[in-house]
Amino acid sequence: MSKYDPIVYKDGKRYFYRFSAHQRIQHVVLFTSVLALALTGFPLRHAEEPWAKPLYDFMGGTEVAPMIHRIAGSVLLALFVYHTIYWMVKFYQNHIMKLKRENRVTFMNIVREFFSQEMVPNKKDVVDFIHLWKYLLYFTNRPPRHDRMSWREKFDYFAPYWGIPILGPAGFILWWRDEFSHLLPGIVFNAAYIMHTDEALLAVLFLFFVHWYNVHYAPEKFPAAKVWLTGYLSEDEMIHEHYSHYVKVMIEAGLEEEIKPQHFGGRHYGW
Amino acid sequence: MNTTEQSVQIVSVSHSAEGVSETRTARHLNWIQFILFAVILMVPFDKSNASNGEELNCLICHKHRGLSRIDEQGKFRLFYINQELFESGPHRRNNCKDCHNDIDRIPHKPAKKVDCTQQCHIIEPSGKRKFSHKFIAETLAKSVHGKLDKDGKPKPHQEDFPVCKDCHDQPFYRPIAIYKGEAEHGISQRSITRCKACHKTGNFAKDFYEHVTTRLHKTRFSKEIVNVCAKCHGDSEFRKRHELDDVIKSYKETFHGKLVFLGSERTADCIDCHVVEGENNHLIEAKTVPTSAIHEANLGNTCRASDCHKKASPQLAGFQTHVTYDRKKYPLQFYMLIFFKALMAIILYFFLTMIFLELLRRLFPDFSFMKDNAPHHIVKPEADKDKP
Numbered sequence: 001m002s003k004y005d006p007i008v009y010k011d012g013k014r015y016f017y018r019f020s021a022h023q024r025i026q027h028v029v030l031f032t033s034v035l036a037l038a039l040t041g042f043p044l045r046h047a048e049e050p051w052a053k054p055l056y057d058f059m060g061g062t063e064v065a066p067m068i069h070r071i072a073g074s075v076l077l078a079l080f081v082y083h084t085i086y087w088m089v090k091f092y093q094n095h096i097m098k099l100k101r102e103n104r105v106t107f108m109n110i111v112r113e114f115f116s117q118e119m120v121p122n123k124k125d126v127v128d129f130i131h132l133w134k135y136l137l138y139f140t141n142r143p144p145r146h147d148r149m150s151w152r153e154k155f156d157y158f159a160p161y162w163g164i165p166i167l168g169p170a171g172f173i174l175w176w177r178d179e180f181s182h183l184l185p186g187i188v189f190n191a192a193y194i195m196h197t198d199e200a201l202l203a204v205l206f207l208f209f210v211h212w213y214n215v216h217y218a219p220e221k222f223p224a225a226k227v228w229l230t231g232y233l234s235e236d237e238m239i240h241e242h243y244s245h246y247v248k249v250m251i252e253a254g255l256e257e258e259i260k261p262q263h264f265g266g267r268h269y270g271w
Numbered sequence: 272m273n274t275t276e277q278s279v280q281i282v283s284v285s286h287s288a289e290g291v292s293e294t295r296t297a298r299h300l301n302w303i304q305f306i307l308f309a310v311i312l313m314v315p316f317d318k319s320n321a322s323n324g325e326e327l328n329c330l331i332c333h334k335h336r337g338l339s340r341i342d343e344q345g346k347f348r349l350f351y352i353n354q355e356l357f358e359s360g361p362h363r364r365n366n367c368k369d370c371h372n373d374i375d376r377i378p379h380k381p382a383k384k385v386d387c388t389q390q391c392h393i394i395e396p397s398g399k400r401k402f403s404h405k406f407i408a409e410t411l412a413k414s415v416h417g418k419l420d421k422d423g424k425p426k427p428h429q430e431d432f433p434v435c436k437d438c439h440d441q442p443f444y445r446p447i448a449i450y451k452g453e454a455e456h457g458i459s460q461r462s463i464t465r466c467k468a469c470h471k472t473g474n475f476a477k478d479f480y481e482h483v484t485t486r487l488h489k490t491r492f493s494k495e496i497v498n499v500c501a502k503c504h505g506d507s508e509f510r511k512r513h514e515l516d517d518v519i520k521s522y523k524e525t526f527h528g529k530l531v532f533l534g535s536e537r538t539a540d541c542i543d544c545h546v547v548e549g550e551n552n553h554l555i556e557a558k559t560v561p562t563s564a565i566h567e568a569n570l571g572n573t574c575r576a577s578d579c580h581k582k583a584s585p586q587l588a589g590f591q592t593h594v595t596y597d598r599k600k601y602p603l604q605f606y607m608l609i610f611f612k613a614l615m616a617i618i619l620y621f622f623l624t625m626i627f628l629e630l631l632r633r634l635f636p637d638f639s640f641m642k643d644n645a646p647h648h649i650v651k652p653e654a655d656k657d658k659p
Contacts (some may be wrong), residue, residue: 047529062535106525136628141639174526178583186589194528196405198611202618210622263636 015232036072493540
């Protein structure tokens with residue numbers, strides 16, 4: 001993390017560090033393969049709709065589109081494995097090594113370190129979640145103050161950890177059906193089919209409505225957020241989404257006097 | 272015989288590039304002829320009409336595109352014969368009277384329905400006998416689509432059982448050109464020249480070439496096969512009468528069905544699974560019949576047919592093709608579907624409600640029933656923990 005300054009200035013504005021280049025590349029690989037999978041999978045799922053055949057033909061037709069789908073699926077599965085290894089290495093470097101240096105490697109300490117990671121759901125997420133609903137139902141005028149990762153981002157992050165283990169193996173079984181038929185009874189293919197097709201619909205609808213709301217449709221993001229390209233978040237977005245973290249970073253940078261008040265509503269942004 | 276505009280288009284599409292331009296010119300000429308005839312109201316004797324050896328010259332009347340009437344049942348009937356299509360079809364060497372043998376004069380009374388099993392005047396070359404489709408009809412009678420059951424008693428709802436023309440009303444005749452390993456529609460002029468080198472007389476080489484090549488591959492698109500079966504099996508009243516599942520709908524949910532509807536010709540349609548490999552296509556048998564392709568004992572081999580899942584184990588046949596999501600018949604699929612639909616509903620309704628409320632909340636940023644009067648700026652992270 002030392003490579004990246006927590007705060008950078010551009011055109012007199014403050015920007016806050018969020019994602020390393022390594023992480024941003026992983027995200028590009030992730031969404032490219034998911035888009036390719038959706039574009040070659042959904043015409044098949046809705047083969048009888050009028051848009052299905054033109055789209056499928058555009059993606060290469062019945063001979064090429066399945067190939068694209070399988071390549072993209074393999075890439076996504078490889079990325080999933082790669083990311084898990086990436087996380088394990090990071091965990092070892094940042095947490096286990098620290099424990100080793102301090103000579104207190106015990107099971108409980110490792111568990112404690114595990115839950116101290118910024119991506120792992122914790123008590124504050126429950127508090128923020130309840131606070132958000134109080135705010136949405138007009139029981140408070142103060143929006144929740146999220147830490148570096150809000151519960152919504154954690155939900156987005158862990159969605160593939162639910163989706164890929166279901167979609168991936170099911171897709172793999174359907175792909176190598178002739179070979180798998182020597183190991184598994186035929187009914188497994190029925191199950192794999194439902195798993196693959198229904199989980200895919202859930203994933204795509206979630207991405208389309210919820211994730212794209214977070215990064216595309218929301219008024220302050222429209223037409224698109226830039227953090228996936230730059231790795232840095234503007235001060236306004238930071239205050240809006242990660243106020244707790246914002247305060248922490250500002251204090252660490254010795255800018256305590258310049259901390260801006262929290263805001264959420266329209267007129268602060270001038271909508 | 273092709274009498275509809277639809278089949279005119281389809282057949283012209285399936286010709287080779289040269290064929291299309293020929294067809295267009297020919298059709299263009301037909302139009303000019305038609306306008307001329309309409310104006311003069313007299314039919315000059317066209318030389319090509321005589322090529323069929325018509326003793327009655329039926330096309331004097333039936334060549335007119337508008338020739339039609341409303342029959343006794345109130346149905347619109349078109350009697351136009353497209354000569355060009357007829358002469359590229361498999362019955363081109365039959366005279367009209369070979370099939371419509373109850374007509375002996377012009378003008379004639381309404382003709383009887385054609386019996387496809389009667390003998391026609393074509394001599395079948397291998398046995399030198401008069402040709403008939405009777406054998407096909409016998410095969411059909413033995414199949415699950417036959418009108419009589421095992422004991423020779425008529426099955427209920429006789430009118431629902433198909434006759435030849437229920438499936439073969441709109442045949443696609445697609446000659447195939449195979450040259451240097453490339454298969455495409457139309458006649459390969461380069462390969463037919465080899466035939467013509469010896470078989471010079473008349474149209475023999477062309478006719479023989481077409482006779483063989485049209486039978487080398489499926490005469491119908493897979494999608495069309497499904498639609499033919501759906502004529503009856505897609506009708507809910509029909510299914511109720513015979514206590515059948517909606518196999519068309521469940522087929523369309525399989526990858527076979529989906530690929531067929533996206534234009535694949537390399538995936539299984541109804542006939543591929545319901546007819547034993549190498550057997551006559553008309554012998555579709557119920558799954559209780561021991562010789563049936565879908566009988567428990569044969570299903571494994573049906574999936575592993577030479578063009579399909581060659582490397583699979585017979586266990587692949589355990590895949591349930593016609594799943595109806597009926598709770599008793601398909602419990603696994605039923606409960607899996609419920610699980611995924613419920614999961615999807617919960618997650619999406621939750622987040623969509625939240626997004627809606629959040630957008631709404633932005634309209635009234637400062638309104639609230641209770642005010643949080645904690646200092647709005649410079650809140651140390653520790654202070655956050657006290658106030659949920």
